[in-house]
Amino acid sequence: MNPEEAIGLSVMLPLLGALGIALVGRYPNLREAVTLVTAGAVFATVLNLVPSVMAGARPGLEVFQVLPGLTLAFEVEPLGMLYALVASGLWIPTALYSIGYCRGHDEENQTRFFACFALAIFAALGIAFARNLFTLFLFYEVLTLSTYPLVTHYGNDEARRAGRTYLGILLTTSVLFLLLAIIWTWHLTGTLEFSPGGILAGRVDGPLVAILLGLYAFGTGKAALMPFHRWLPAAMVAPTPVSALLHAVAIVKAGVFTVLKVIVYVFGIDFLSETGGSVWLMYVASFTMIAASVIALTKDNLKARLAYSTIGQLAYIVLGGALATMDGVFGSGMHIAMHAMGKITLFFCAGAIFVATHKKNVSEMDGLGRTMPFTLSAFFLGSISIIGLPPTGGAWSKWYLALGAAEGHHAFFIAVLMVSSLLSIGYLMPIVGRAFFLPSPEKEQAQPGGRAGFWAGIQEAPLLCVFPPCLTAVGCVLLFFYAPAILELLQTMSLER
């Protein structure tokens, strides 16, 4: 398979998968098979692209010219490669998990659920491989719209309200700010192509740089920068697999990925560090980081706490971009992968706990470690990665982010990163502590005729809900050792003109 075909195939496969799912919706087993096969095939195809990108090639595919100079086109560069790997790779465990979750939970409208899920992955890959801002924006909106039915899956008043917040914020920011920024960029430069070193240098100056960057940063509502973060906690009414893959990985990463791409390929980090146009963004990101972590401390609902943690972690990535240094960009890129693996683990665990015990709140989780040791161990590893301690992948991305801050002579932000890490210990570790060290409020009943020894008293969720988090937890540890490979991929990025 040549790279051009691989690009087209990896974008089209999820779309075809969505169609297939809709067609065979009447037969659940066949439908799930379609999901799994598609997920596997997509990941394999994306993986296929890695060697050539690693070797420095930038395979591209031009699909269509919409307006003169405005094309629907794809090109794979390291950041997009990484994001595509993360989104498509984590789709496989999520697909397994969804099947366990939906069946264990007797969800309604499962066909719509799986079809929209595949559509969302289609959009995510489109974003990952977008060669220009137009293509990116197109798929960005497809992603928003295809996930709306997932957020409002339960169809009740709460879901409807959440759907309004979700669509309201994401569409408002994207249409009002992002689109304006894109058209403005076109007006200034006559091109929307992502190019090494940026396209804006020399076309804007003074405060306009900061304003334009602001339109991009806030316009990408999916990056959940405060004050446009409310949609993410609202989206937590969705079924947990959606929260896991989409609201911890695909969608929010699409947001920060967009911000990062704009900083690297539209503004250019040299241009930003020369003009200082991104300094304000560092402060906004830092504020978001700290504020979201503090709010996370106060949330008792586990998914809400994780959502605010996500908002804080996304701000790391935005900060890394705003620092406008090479190591900052590398750190941000790595954090896309590291945080994805960690946070998806945590959400999987939250869902598994919910399926097994119907508990949603942290305060109810005392002693849970004894009945669900696998889930909670996975939760522990995921937490370590989010906090950023070895031996998990999160340690590396934080290291490079701090290095990036030092490189840009912004020592203040190293301190912010450290404080944020401490706060994340504060909101994640108590959960693990409660589960393993506090006694369970319910009297543990010895099961008559139960299993003896180690297996006694274990009441885990269905296998398909427990296996995926264990898998991704192991992934968190593996990423610690494979971080150099990711770094190597990112280092082939051309940051200079």
Next chain:
Amino acid sequence: MIEHLPALQTVLPLLAAPVCVLLRRAALVRVFAALVTWSCLAIAFSLLQEVLRNGAVSYELGGWAPPLGIEYRIDVLNAYVLVLVATMASVVIAFPLAGRELRIPKERFFLFYALFLLCLAGLLGITITGDLFNIFVFLEISSLSAYALIGLGRDRRALTAAFSYLAMGTVGGAFILIGIGLVYQMTGTLNIVDLGQRLPPVLGTRTVWMAFAFLVVGTSIKLAAFPLHQWLPNAYTYAPSVVSAFLSATATKVAYYVLVRLLFTVFGFAFVFERVQLTALLLPLSLIAMVVGSLAAIYQTDIKRLLAYSSIAQIGYMTLGLSLANLDGLTGGLVHLFNHGLIKGGLFLVVACALSRVESPRIESLRGMGKRMPWTMAAFVVGGLGLIGIPGTVGFVSKWYLVLGALDKGLYFVAFMILASSLLAVIYVWRVVEVMYFSDEEQAVERHDAPLSMLLPTWVLIGATIYFGFDTELTAGVAEKAAAYLLGGAS
């Protein structure tokens, strides 16, 4: 034969209309009217091809040479509008008439088709002719038949709606006639191209200023430009949905064409935008139309009235593009002509589909219909996304040019307002979407969608809103050529 295509464009539907009355049998008339309309489409397309290949076509009606005789003159601008009108008519004619929406019994359906063809002939005539008085004549043909078509609505209020449209439309028509008279008095010619050459020496006179005012206000009434839009909401609400679909996609668009023609070809860019400074008036009014129309749409309880108010806002986009008077802005206005025609025509057909299963056009009566009529409701969602201007739909293409046009003039506030008002569209579209897809009833509903004969034409238009969101050769490409032609010819 081939050189008489311009004449056939109007003569064919004009003669076919009385034939409908002679044929009488509903099924037969329907097939006949459809064949006539589709031939009009073929003619319009071949004219566009011809114009794109060889430049403007001039046809002397009856062999009388202009400026004395009537000239049909087709350049890239009106060839484009001809294609729009003929396309919309071709789709609407294929849509089966629903007895429950019409006040006439099935035996008299031939009247509908006769009126439809007359209206089509009028609209095509306005567009194709190169003679100012001829425009007035065709305007009256299309208007009179439109009043009757609106009056066909089952609701009795359709009659008052048609009457108030008649009153407003007659005032508009009279204004246009007065304007034509004044211009004729000053120049002694009615030929549009000829006028463009003879007017400049007398542009300073008060008579020409008066003529300008009468003509612009008169066409603005027909166009339903804010604040001359009062006739539109009732007319679109109470007319049969197919009629609303046809008129919303064509009648106001043709009026827009006339306005463009008057401003750029007759009076000329220099007079309109430098001397009269029309932008100072038209730009704020357009912005108000965009905001007020959308806000009004948000508060409607009747889906047809919602779409009608949305039309007022969308007409605001078009006049905004006109008032920017630069290449991108004018292209945006012209391309939105086509794009909005597709979207709004499609959405009114969606309503027609829904009304085949639902009693009333109240939004509330659509509750839970997302499950019962999945294809119809999905069409509404796609059309709604077009109204919002999501990328990948035609609405995005229009918005792209309009914002560029505003930025080009340094009007950042206007650019912002264009985008902000499309967010108001999100609100009124999503209000309906929520009603359609969230129902409190738990029990499974049986699927009972509109018949395929209705869904097919609807999806042709709705599908076109996606297709032309990507392939903009025919829409934006031709619109840009037309805009360049108008601006080039003016300066």
